[in-house]
Amino acid sequence: MTKFLSFDIGGTKLSYAIVDEKGKICSGIHKKSTPKTVEELFFMLCQITNENEGQFDYVSFATAGAVNLENTLVRSSTPNMPEGYRNLDFSRVSKSNIFVENDANAAAWGEYKKGAARGYKNIIVITLGTGIGGGIIINRKLLRGKSGKAGEVGSIKIHTDAVRECTCHNFDCWEAYASGTGMKETIRRLAKIRPSFRKGVYRNARVEDITTIDLIKSAQRGDEFAKEVFETWQHHVALGIISLVNIFDPEIVVLSGGMGEVVDCKKLEKEVNHNIVVDPVKIVPAELKNNAGMVGAALLAYENLELHEDNRI
Amino acid sequence: MTKFLSFDIGGTKLSYAIVDEKGKICSGIHKKSTPKTVEELFFMLCQITNENEGQFDYVSFATAGAVNLENTLVRSSTPNMPEGYRNLDFSRVSKSNIFVENDANAAAWGEYKKGAARGYKNIIVITLGTGIGGGIIINRKLLRGKSGKAGEVGSIKIHTDAVRECTCHNFDCWEAYASGTGMKETIRRLAKIRPSFRKGVYRNARVEDITTIDLIKSAQRGDEFAKEVFETWQHHVALGIISLVNIFDPEIVVLSGGMGEVVDCKKLEKEVNHNIVVDPVKIVPAELKNNAGMVGAALLAYENLELHEDNRI
Incomplete structure (x- = not known):
């Protein structure tokens, strides 16, 4: 059984685990804060790789940023990552073969x-978090x-x-509307013009202190203002999905990421299917949640490194 | 050399020609108005096929509307086509094999x-006309x-x-913004709020009489109002292309259709490349113009129908 030391490197958090060729996680899942400099990050990756030596055959990385067609490095600038991240040489993290996606x-x-x-x-997976990925x-x-x-x-x-x-x-x-950042902006804008803002739980709140988690809880508890913000945000989520479904005509849309978990999928599916010109689509929450990146990177690495099978369009 | 009687059936016009397996048009190009009822349309197609009997091996159709995966019929309702068009049985138009796209x-x-x-x-072709196709x-x-x-x-x-x-x-x-219909709506909306409307060539015009062709000519002649409408419309064209380029990361975008011909491709390319997060893209006018559908349908039919025959031998 081929095993992978698989990383998921985001702007805030870095997770890793040993994943086998079937996609099973066969170690604990470790989480760390992403270091603030590329040197510290590189050092951390090397250290983790050394500590796990002997327990894996290859190293796979799921990372923020666009990756080159050879799956060896990050090509784009990534505003949420340490400066110089695009020059990080993943191949030097381990003596084993590496795969980056x-x-x-x-x-x-x-x-x-x-x-x-x-x-x-035919599948679209949308990651709704601080930003939006697809x-x-x-x-x-894979496109x-x-x-x-x-x-x-x-x-x-x-x-x-x-x-x-x-x-x-x-x-x-x-992303400026339908991400977590987008929801916060919607809070800010609606707070200025809706009298309901000062009539419910936010009667004494400072707008800039309201977090998305807080807003979502208030909406669930029935606060009028919070409900309107949440519904507006979910409508913004729907708009991008409607476009994507009209373009790709997929069977299913999967919502992942922290903000993906709070979407009312049934309601969203109804709005989307009411506004598309292609056949109806299913909209469901992700199942692997935070592990999807690690598992997917390992499975892609397995197919590419072992089989040399081309699973990319 | 395999030959195709190839049709392009739109909401307003219907064209046809004999196209060979290399994509060469080897007859005159005939144009007719699309009949208003599905019965008249069916009759016209049969008549044309009969008249050209002996000069082609297969019949290919480029048509408005979404076509099934088997390339035999139109699956969607098509607002610009005669009622009942989705039930038109293309296979009965000719004794030869047919191919619909x-x-x-x-x-x-x-x-x-x-x-x-x-x-x-990796190519995106946008047809800008009364509506927008892609x-x-x-x-x-082909996606x-x-x-x-x-x-x-x-x-x-x-x-x-x-x-x-x-x-x-x-x-x-x-489509409600960046098609010909969209430009007309932009004329209507801006005419209400821009004093420049009554200061130039449209000082005595009725808004509903201004055609897109007329507007484009006035813009080219320097009318302030017409220039603003045209630039707004071109910005609307850019918005959809920016989304598509970010999604597909293509090498090139080709603009076809009547409204595609009037776009300032250099200016549009600049606006698009200034607003994308993927690598720069080329934006160019179509070369085959009104013949692209007929030629493409014949070439797709050639690859599909001929290979099918090979499979059966």
């Missing part, structure tokens, strides 16, 4: 092989694009008038 | 094989989706607030 792509592959999208052929599987193959950067679904435009600036400095990206 | 997909294939996208692997080629293959309906790019959402109703009865589809 974008985290949203790896998570999509994990959900396709072992999670909520098992058995489907992994797209077309007829059982990579001309240079490995495809699937940047967070940058779909959902407004005509340059209303919201995104962290990428462009305007009206889907 | 969505017009935007066929046009994309034509541009990929014989036109502006020759030599590229054909997407990923690593040399079809779970049921043949993929590529409905006209239904990308580009506004959050239900501002414009589309002919599909949903709101804020890209």
Whole structure:
């Protein structure tokens, strides 16, 4: 049985575990804060690899940022990662062969092989968190694009008038509305114009102190303002999915990430199916949750490193 | 040399020609108005087929509407086509084998094989006309989706607030802004609020009489109002393309259709490349123009029908 030391490296957290060729996690799942400099991060990865020496055959990485077509390094600048991250030489982390994939792509592959999208052929996996990521599987193959950067679904435009600036400095990206960051902006904007804001649980709150978790709890408890923000946010989530479903005509959309867990999938599915011109689609929550990236990276590494099978479009 | 009687059937016009297996048009190109009833349309197709009997081996159709995965019939309702069009039995038009493909997909294939996208692997072809169609080629293959309906790019959402109703009865589809119909709506909306409307060539015009052709000419002649409408429209065109490029990371975007011809491709390319997070993309006008659908349908039919025969031997 081939085993992988599989990492999931995000802007805030870094997790790793030993994953076997069937996608089974066969160690504890370790979590750390992502170091603030690329030197510390590199050192940490080497240290973890050394500590686990002998327990794995290959090393796989699910990482923030776009990955090159050879699956060896990060090609894009990644605003949430330490400076210089795109130059990190993953091949020097271990003497074993390594395999690198974008985290949203790896998570999509994990959900396709072992999670909520098992058995489907045309799949969109959306990761809703601080930002929005996407992994797209077309007829059982991962969409990579001309240079490995495809699937940047967070940058779909959902407004005509340059209303919201995104962290990428462009305007009206889907991510500026439908991510956690987007929900916070919706709180800020609606608080200014809705009298309901000062009539419920936020009567004495400072807008900038309201977190997304807090907002979601208040909505669940029936606060009018929080309910409106939540519904507006979920409508924003729907808009990008409607576009993607019209473009790809997939069987299933899987929602992962922290913000994905709070979506009312049944209600969202209804709104989406009411607004598309292709055949109806299923919308379901992710099953592997935070492990999807590690599992997917290991499974992709297995197919690429062992079988040399081309599972990319 | 295998020959095809190849049709391109749109909401307003119907064209046909004899196309050979290399994509060469080897007859005159005939154009007719699309009949208003499905009975008249069926009769016309049969008549044309009979008149050309002996000059072709197969019949290929590029048609408005989504086509099933077997390439035999139209699966979707098509608002611009005669009522009952989705039930039209193409196989009864001729004794020869037939092949049906969505017009935007066929046009994309034509541009990929014989036109502006020759030599590229990841291609988006946008048809800008009365509506918007799209054909997407990923690593040399046509994107079809779970049921043949993929590529409905006209239904990308580009506004959050239900501002414009589309002919599909949903709101804020890209098509409601960036098609010819969309430009007319922009004329109507801007005429209400811009004093420049009554200061130039339209000082005595009725808004509803201004055609897109007329508007484009006035913009080219420097009318302030017409220039603003045109630039707004071109920005609307850019928005959908930005989303698609971020999703697919293609090498090239080809603009076809009547409204595609009037786009300032250089300016559009600049706006798009300034607003994407993937690598830069080329944006070019179509080369085959109105013939792309006929040529693409014939070439797709050749690959599908001929290979089928080989399989049976």
